[in-house]
Amino acid sequence: xxxANPVRRVAIIGAGPSxxxxxxxxxxxxCFDKIEVFEQRSxxxxxxxxxxxxxxxxxxxxxPQTNPHEPVEKPIWINQxxxxxxxxxxxxxxxxxxxxxxxxxxxxxPSDVQLFPKHQTVKQYLEEYAEDVKHLIQxxxxxxxxxxxxxxxxxxxxxxxxxxxxxxxxxxxxAVVVASGHYTVPxxxxxxxxxxxxxSYPGVISHSKFYDSSEIFRGKxxxxxxxxxxxxxxxxxxxxxxxxxxxxSQRSESYLAASAPEDKIICPExxxxxxxxxxxxxxxxxxxxxxxxxxxxxxxxxxFYSYPFLSSLRPPVVTHGLxxxxxxxxxxxxxxxxxxxxxxxxxxxPFPMAENQAAVFSRVWSGRLSLPPYTDMRAWxxxxxxxxxxxxxFHLLQFPLDADYLNFLxxxxxxxxxxxxxxxxxxxxxxxxxxxxxxxxxxxxxxxRRAFVQKGDQRHSVKNIGELGFNFEEWKRExxxxx
Numbered sequence: 001x002x003x004a005n006p007v008r009r010v011a012i013i014g015a016g017p018s019x020x021x022x023x024x025x026x027x028x029x030x031c032f033d034k035i036e037v038f039e040q041r042s043x044x045x046x047x048x049x050x051x052x053x054x055x056x057x058x059x060x061x062x063x064p065q066t067n068p069h070e071p072v073e074k075p076i077w078i079n080q081x082x083x084x085x086x087x088x089x090x091x092x093x094x095x096x097x098x099x100x101x102x103x104x105x106x107x108x109x110p111s112d113v114q115l116f117p118k119h120q121t122v123k124q125y126l127e128e129y130a131e132d133v134k135h136l137i138q139x140x141x142x143x144x145x146x147x148x149x150x151x152x153x154x155x156x157x158x159x160x161x162x163x164x165x166x167x168x169x170x171x172x173x174x175a176v177v178v179a180s181g182h183y184t185v186p187x188x189x190x191x192x193x194x195x196x197x198x199x200s201y202p203g204v205i206s207h208s209k210f211y212d213s214s215e216i217f218r219g220k221x222x223x224x225x226x227x228x229x230x231x232x233x234x235x236x237x238x239x240x241x242x243x244x245x246x247x248x249s250q251r252s253e254s255y256l257a258a259s260a261p262e263d264k265i266i267c268p269e270x271x272x273x274x275x276x277x278x279x280x281x282x283x284x285x286x287x288x289x290x291x292x293x294x295x296x297x298x299x300x301x302x303x304f305y306s307y308p309f310l311s312s313l314r315p316p317v318v319t320h321g322l323x324x325x326x327x328x329x330x331x332x333x334x335x336x337x338x339x340x341x342x343x344x345x346x347x348x349x350p351f352p353m354a355e356n357q358a359a360v361f362s363r364v365w366s367g368r369l370s371l372p373p374y375t376d377m378r379a380w381x382x383x384x385x386x387x388x389x390x391x392x393x394f395h396l397l398q399f400p401l402d403a404d405y406l407n408f409l410x411x412x413x414x415x416x417x418x419x420x421x422x423x424x425x426x427x428x429x430x431x432x433x434x435x436x437x438x439x440x441x442x443x444x445x446x447x448x449r450r451a452f453v454q455k456g457d458q459r460h461s462v463k464n465i466g467e468l469g470f471n472f473e474e475w476k477r478e479x480x481x482x483x
Contacts, residue, residue, distance in 0.1 A: 001373050003338055005153045007174040007365040008033040012136075013143045013309075015039035016046020017126060018342040018354040019179035021104065023133035025358035028429035029366040030421055036173075037133070038160050040075065040142040042082045044130040047183050048123045050089040051076070053212040063198040063205050065188040068304035068321025069311070072144055073184060075163050083140045083163050088183045088209045088230070088303075092237060093119045096229040096449055098465060101349050101441055104129060105432045115462045116452055140164060146176060146309050154336040159309075175338040175365050178307060179354075182344070183209070185306040185321070188299045193273035197283075200276040208300040214238045220295035223247040223283070225270065231300030236453075238298070239264060247291060267291075302392075305344070317341070322391040328377035330395065330405070331357050337364070337371055344395045348402040349442070352432035356409035359431040368416035368428070399442050403434050437472050444470060 010026055012019045015037050026035050041049055075083040094116045095102060099109035102117075107129050113121050130137075138160075145159040149172055159170040186207040198205050208230045214237040222242045224235040227250040239246040247265045267285045274282035274290065282292040304321030315326050315335060324344050326334050333339035340361045343350050363369040371377065388394045397405055410433045418426030434442070441448070451468040452459050462468060 001337075001371040001377075003154060003175075003365060003367075003371075005155070005174065006367065007338065009171075009173045010035050010175045010177065010365065011143075011156070011158050011171075011173040012037040012177040012179055013146075014046055014179040014181060015041075015044040015130065015137050015139075016048065016179060016181055017351050018181070018358075019046070019177065020044060020126065020130050020133055021351070021354040022177045022179055022342060022358045022362070023136050025355070025362040025429055025431075026365075027133065027136075028423065029362050029368075031366045034173075035136050037137040038141045038143050038158075039137055039139050040073075040163065041084060042139055043127070044134075044137065045123050045126045046179075046181055047087045047089060048119060048126055049084065049087055050091075050093075050119055050123070051084050051087045052091065060203075060210060061186050061188060061207050063188060064190040064194055065186050065207070066190050068185055068306045068318055070185045070306060070308060072142060072308045075140075075142075085184075086209060089119050090211050090234070091213045093233065095119075095122060096233070097349055098441065098445055098448055100465065101438065101445065102351055104351050105355055105430070112463060114460050115464060115468070116449065116459075143180075143309050144168065145170075145312075146178075147312050148336065151336070154338040156339070176340075177361070178310070178339065178341045179343075180307070182305050183303050185304040186299075187302050187304050187321075189301060191270055191273060193275065196275065197273035201281055204281070204295065205297045205299070208234055208298060209303075211298060214241050217242055217296055219243050221247075221291075221293060223249055223267075223270075223291070223294055223297045224300060225249045225297065226300035226302070227253070228300060228302065234298060234300060235264065243295070249285065320391075323394040326381065328371070328380055330397075331361065332364075332371065332377070334374065334377045334381065337377075345397045345402070345405070346392065346395050347398045348406075352406060352434075353402070353409075356406055356413065356431035359413035359429065360409055363413055363416040363428065368419065369412070400439065403439050403442055406432065406434055436476075440472055440475060441465065441470075 010032055012022050019037055023037055026032055073085050078084055098115050099117050103109055140163040141160045142163055144161050147157045149155040149157045156173045156176050157170050158173055159168055161168045186209045188207050211234050217238045218241040220243055222238050224231055235246055235248055245265050247267055249267045249270050251269055269286050270283050271286050272284040274284060280292045281294045282290055284290050305318055305324045306321060307318055310317055317324050317326060324341050328334050330344050331340045331342055342357045343354050410431050420426050422428040448465055448470055
């Protein structure tokens with residue numbers, strides 16, 4: 001299946017990692033008349049723009065927060081000149097992915113950067129990566145509406161707002177890349193009694209999106225809900241200053257856990273927030289254990305998929321918000337594949353994933369690749385639903401599924417018809433292919449991360465995985481000997 005009409009004008013929503021990669025691969029096709037990137041912030045990087053609490057930019061969320069259909073965010077102005085939006089980054093965040101895997105294909109991290117880079121390092125890295133697409137980006141332009149312009153041609157009316165003047169303008173595009181990310185609308189579950197409890201003790205319940213520093217939890221009895229990467233890291237930071245050991249509410253043990261279980265109190269999920277009339281800031285866990293005099297509860301429970309600017313789209317891409325709907329191969333909107341959603345996938349290495357997906361959709365839109373018929377794309381999604389269900393697992397690609405999908409995308413892009421004016425003998429810009437070395441590192445990175453964290457402050461001097469005792473060549477020799 002080819003797209004309905006030649007794609008000449010492309011809009012990219014967001015100048016984070018996925019939007020920047022999209023811009024590079026679309027440029028590399030050398031066939032689009034207009035490529036425009038709309039970024040609501042004042043600089044590139046998306047969520048890698050840290051919004052420190054010292055700037056009074058951190059906010060709060062509704063308790064509970066179970067609605068993915070929130071309106072577009074309003075900007076927070078720094079010194080009345082710079083537009084920013086609340087980012088899930090926090091002051092002492094370090095990546096949970098080693099820099100040797102996290103990198104874009106043509107841009108290694110500097111050799112003197114620590115193995116798991118600090119967020120400031122990643123922001124600088126993205127600034128440098130963006131240099132050759134900066135001319136495409138319009139900053140402080142917020143996309144407020146995207147409507148299907150012509151169903152037969154699959155074209156789009158895209159409306160942006162100038163955040164300084166409030167002026168709105170609409171232009172027609174042949175294709176749209178929705179690279180706005182999925183870390184905007186927090187999910188904070190409804191648990192019996194939570195609304196009344198929050199009203200009785202306002203400010204005690206929060207979400208990881210609004211966490212910036214452990215200092216406000218000093219000397220307090222704290223519960224962290226969730227044990228994903230953010231939950232583990234935030235929990236470890238709070239545990240250093242909290243009153244007694246941190247309480248961690250989790251459904252299952254995390255494969256990323258780096259510290260010994262005995263330094264925290266592990267609890268099952270919270271099943272009830274107890275009335276203020278009978279308990280003092282009390283909560284009950286699934287094993288019927290009750291904790292009282294709780295000073296703070298931080299929900300590290302993730303985010304909804306949310307696209308408020310696509311509210312008129314039918315069929316919709318969001319209903320319950322636990323996945324993006326009506327998509328083929330985790331990115332193409334099935335009914336009109338001139339709309340794509342890069343890096344919907346979870347538990348993946350996002351930067352190379354953004355590259356390989358961009359390599360595919362840029363080739364489709366330039367006419368060098370074709371998509372299968374509509375019925376086949378719909379059948380693909382139905383098959384995935386039958387296997388994974390209609391919730392978060394739909395986008396979950398834990399290793400080795402992520403590696404297989406990454407290489408599938410690479411091979412798919414490589415099938416594109418060559419064109420003489422393109423690089424690589426007419427084949428165009430290549431993405432990332434994971435060989436044995438990358439797969440070995442990907443399989444081991446939870447262990448690598450644990451070894452890194454256990455170094456304490458000495459971890460900042462660790463620059464590569466070899467310094468932690470991980471050696472690919474030695475592993476290969478051992479594998480050969482076993483055979």
